[in-house]
Amino acid sequence: MLAAIALLMTCQLMGEVIHRVTGLPLPGSVIGLVLLLGWLALVPRERPTLKAVTAWLTAHLSIMFVPAAVGLIDEGEPLSRYGIGILAATAVSTLLTMVVTALVFRWAVTRFGPGDAGDKEGGEAMS
Template identity: 55%
Template sequence: MVGAIAQLFVFLLAGEALHRLSGLPVPGAVIGMVLLVIWLASVRGDRARLESVSSWLTAHLSVMFVPAAVGIMEEGGVFARFGTALVVATTVSTLLTIVVTALVMRWALARFAPTEAAE
């Protein structure tokens, strides 16, 4: 379990390092998450420990919002400059996601739902 937590922190650290060295306008945690996804897609193996740690973290997700809120507060200048655009983009993308999810769900139910036998 400690190895899986260390693995998550290594990807977080790599993302933070890339963020600071390159000056990308993407948070280091997001870069680290993308690196983790790339690693998971390219390296096959036993991921049971990583899954158990991830399940535990997901179960305690509310605690994880504290660092995210601090990160948002550190980017106050960005929000002051682009706040309206960020709110509009977030609202539009959320609505679009809801609509696409509903359409895909309707299609999947129509396509894969068992048909009732006609009596």
């Protein structure tokens, strides 16, 4: 289990190093995920252990948000100055994301869904 955690941390660190050294316009964490994906493609025996570690991390994900919440508390002045704008932008972008997701889902169901679109059952499901 420690080896899997070390693999995750190493990929993260290498991604950050690559980002800083090369100046790629991708976050280091994304580069680290690509490195992890490459590693898992080359060494598939790592998958079961990594699956156990990531399941544990996902189950305890709420713990990961505590540092972020504490960081927000330290940013009182910028939040008081730009807080309304941040909330408005977050609400609008969330609403737009939900609408676009629903529209794409409806399109995908009508395009790739089971049965003919002219079926009585299929037609009722789309309404």
